[in-house]
Amino acid sequence: MNGLDGKQIGVAADRSAEPLSNLIHKKGGNPVVYSIQGKQTLNEQTSCQNIKDYLSETFDWTIFTTGIGAKALADSSVEAGLYPAFIEKLNETNLAIRGKKTLNWCKNNAVQVSMVSEDGTMENLLRTFADEQIAGKRPRVFLQAYNQDDAKLKDELEKIGCSVYLSQPYFYEAPIPQILNELKKAVIEQSLDAVVFTSKTQVKNLLADYPDTQKIIQAFNKQVLAVAVGKVTANELKRNGILNVLQPDHPKMGPMVVALDRYYQQVNN
Template sequence: MKGGGDMNGLDGKQIGVAADRSADPLSNLIQKKGGSPVVYSIQGKQSLNEQTSHQNIKDFLAETFEWAIFTTGIGAKTLADSSVELGFYSSFIEKLNDTNLAIRGKKTLNWCKNNAVQVSMVSEDGTMENLLKTFSDKQMDGIRQRVFLQAYNQDDAKLKDQLEKLGCSVYLSRPYSYQAPIPQVLNDLKKAVIEQSLDAVVFTSKTQVKNLLANHPDTQKIVQAFNEQVLAVAVGKVTANELKRNGILNVLQPDNPKMGPMVVALDRYYQQVNN
């Protein structure tokens, strides 16, 4: 009889990796635990919208905003980089510190700390849902707030709409976007999930989940495969919520939303299942 500590939980397991930039370190972590990573990068290439970002900085400095909302660390950094290119960095940071700033996510918070930017509101669980709820609770009746919203091409229209329903006037800043993933790679992952040739798939962003489960004739088969045999693994709450929202019932996620703890949680899961 083998004890749980004598063997890795991922021995003999085929683990799909949906990530792009973090695919290599993630694959190494899986291999160290005895698993066989199979990379399907379905994130879609990130595109920086330089002209848009430059215009966003000029408008932010020229107009009056009661609030700024930063949804991603990449977005905050891209805007800051544009302010440097335009020679407006100090003005940008000064204006941010004179504006109520609401943020989501650890990477955004780290950017604020590194740039000496004061934050008025932080999403408690890292989700936009929580941030919007907190923001809604702070809204003053009858006062129309002008909001500078940094978002990207997924969910930006929905976020803008939700803020407008709260009575805000919204300026949408979209300093970067994601292109569609390579169709062949996406189809290969869909096929592997439906055929259940993978034991699990690890997702490191909501974008990957959206790309896999976008309206498609096979979406229901993919969801069914996850609910029957293939384990869906999410790096954190935002990604896990997107999986659940699409009908995937059993989602594994670590307590600490990072890649290392995610692979450890996956290893432990299979050790328990195997014993």
């Protein structure tokens, strides 16, 4: 018997909602999709200007926080006929990256990486910056971020002594209010057994600026299981006071559903 038999599993993902739902269904669960990621939108003019500034100014370090951001900048460089110059500049500059998708982009584009977050989090990358006393040199940093991370990351880098150029090649729009409210209601009423999250953006959207946020957190801590695809998403859940967070050993959707299935098998036994 599958552990997910008869379980109502909320899916907060957007682009991966269908394959994730299929995985849940194969394990006997009933996936209920609430796509609260928000539409990802490319800032074309901003991205193009970021490339021009990157090539014309001097930077000691480049930081890519997401593979999406690296690709967006590269695409803009192609459109402007500046891709070779962009790749050359990247290889002339110390490059720090956060996640596996970003590392894959670098490998596919023959870009050398100087520093990689050991656990895939920006917190680890920032600690490494501080530990190596990079701040003492007051480096000029080109930081690729997006609208839900930019101010915090820029501030953290400046606190350790960096001079920061903020690149925002894309942003996430707010999720559809009706869908967001439906998920909030389902969690508070505990009509779901679990909710699976594939990004911290989904967590932020669920818990941001809402009078019943504490009720949502309490529901997760009592009955509804919060499931995170990886450490970054899990950390965002925990940072907001959600104590019981399930995450797989490998940060992928398949292992996440397997971990969820095994969790309920153990609970049921």
